[in-house]
Amino acid sequence: MAESACEVIVIGGGPAGFTAALYAARAGLDTLVVSPGELTGMMARAPIVENFPGQGESLPGREILAKIREQARQAGARHEQEAASMADFSNPEAFAVAAGRELYTAPAVIIATGAMGQGEKVAGEERFEGRGICRCVACDGPLYKGQDVLVVGEDEQAAEEALALTGIARQVTLAAPARRLDLPGDLQEALAGRPNLRVETGLRLQEIVGEECATGARFLAPGGKERVLEASGIFLYLRGSAPATGFLGEALEMEEGGYLVTDELGQTSVTGVYAAGDVRKKQVRQMVVACAEGCMAALSAERYLRRRPTMRWDRGEAA
Ligand SMILES: Cc1cc2nc3c(=O)[nH]c(=O)nc-3n(C[C@H](O)[C@H](O)[C@H](O)COP(=O)(O)OP(=O)(O)OC[C@H]3O[C@@H](n4cnc5c(N)ncnc54)[C@H](O)[C@@H]3O)c2cc1C
Numbered sequence: 001m002a003e004s005a006c007e008v009i010v011i012g013g014g015p016a017g018f019t020a021a022l023y024a025a026r027a028g029l030d031t032l033v034v035s036p037g038e039l040t041g042m043m044a045r046a047p048i049v050e051n052f053p054g055q056g057e058s059l060p061g062r063e064i065l066a067k068i069r070e071q072a073r074q075a076g077a078r079h080e081q082e083a084a085s086m087a088d089f090s091n092p093e094a095f096a097v098a099a100g101r102e103l104y105t106a107p108a109v110i111i112a113t114g115a116m117g118q119g120e121k122v123a124g125e126e127r128f129e130g131r132g133i134c135r136c137v138a139c140d141g142p143l144y145k146g147q148d149v150l151v152v153g154e155d156e157q158a159a160e161e162a163l164a165l166t167g168i169a170r171q172v173t174l175a176a177p178a179r180r181l182d183l184p185g186d187l188q189e190a191l192a193g194r195p196n197l198r199v200e201t202g203l204r205l206q207e208i209v210g211e212e213c214a215t216g217a218r219f220l221a222p223g224g225k226e227r228v229l230e231a232s233g234i235f236l237y238l239r240g241s242a243p244a245t246g247f248l249g250e251a252l253e254m255e256e257g258g259y260l261v262t263d264e265l266g267q268t269s270v271t272g273v274y275a276a277g278d279v280r281k282k283q284v285r286q287m288v289v290a291c292a293e294g295c296m297a298a299l300s301a302e303r304y305l306r307r308r309p310t311m312r313w314d315r316g317e318a319a
Helices: 015-026 061-075 137-144 156-166 185-192 287-306
Strands: 002-005 008-011 031-034 078-080 084-088 095-099 102-106 108-111 148-152 171-176 197-201 204-210 214-220 226-230 233-236 273-275
Touching: 008 015, 008 095, 008 102, 008 287, 015 031, 015 061, 015 108, 015 287, 031 102, 061 078, 061 287, 095 108, 108 287, 137 156, 137 233, 148 156, 148 214, 156 171, 156 185, 156 197, 156 233, 214 233, 273 287
Parallel strands: 002 102, 008 031, 008 108, 031 078, 108 273, 148 171, 148 233, 171 197
Antiparallel strands: 084 095, 095 102, 204 214, 214 226
8 A cells, every 4th residue: 555644634525624625735734635536525415505605696515615625726735536444543643544545644634524314215315306305404495485395304303494494484394204203392392383384293205206306205104005295395304414434433532423522623532633514523514614614623733733843844844
């Protein structure tokens, strides 16, 4: 395996990763982004983004991400299009990250691998992705103003998203696979108090249906009967999301679901290793937050590296 060294390795090429790379490269650090493909991750999948500040118009996530990547590249960051398969943080002088046939080493690493969904897809899900299927009310809710929407799920996130939609959509139906919702009392009360929200339980999603765009979903109801619920927007919260941290093994502290535990500046349980974006344990998963965390992780890494006696600055070399 060939080895190559740099000063900061950023794992992940989404908004968090490329923003971290932008800041690290502008700070004069030799920065490498390792991520598979040109434009990947959740942002690259977002069909239309209306809430990323400063764009002035609705753009596909891919286009915004391409601009962030180009900005990082112009600042001097390199991008290797490989997935990280292993990381070893035992030597603080040279943390090691394997990707493809290379072993990259650096004294600082920023993990920004996101939290792509997991599990089997339901019939029609791929076909109508971005054409009626949504996963985030803050992102896509306003597109369904005054229309009928369906929220499919049964956990707190699904219930909260359904509540948020009641202020936007005409009619909201929360379709839950469970026969009974197991939610905190205040959330149950809030659901019951919304006149334009209907809760349907015992509905197991079979298929998203439609022509050009999704127009509804087919369910298996109690007793084996089929039901089709019509809606213009279908918000799916069935599988949750899974952080892409499998390649880390047990190298860093994680919460039960695999999200990385950090301090507010992104420092993980290993000094010199930072995390940013959806891969972190936190409440709000949005692009602008991912960018902000990429910035914080890079500035934290820079501060850490500048204090180390073996860095280029201290040897009098140009940064
Ligand atoms: C359909 C959809 C619509 C959305 N709409 C909006 C919206 O309108 N507004 C908004 O603010 N948010 C929206 N979001 C959420 C937003 O996209 C995420 O919060 C944001 O992209 C998180 O950024 P990130 O950099 O942490 O992760 P991601 O964007 O998921 O990027 C993760 C990166 O890590 C890479 N990676 C994964 N594993 C590895 C590995 N082993 N080695 C190397 N690289 C790896 C991936 O390939 C990817 O490049 C939407 C999400 C989806 C799915």
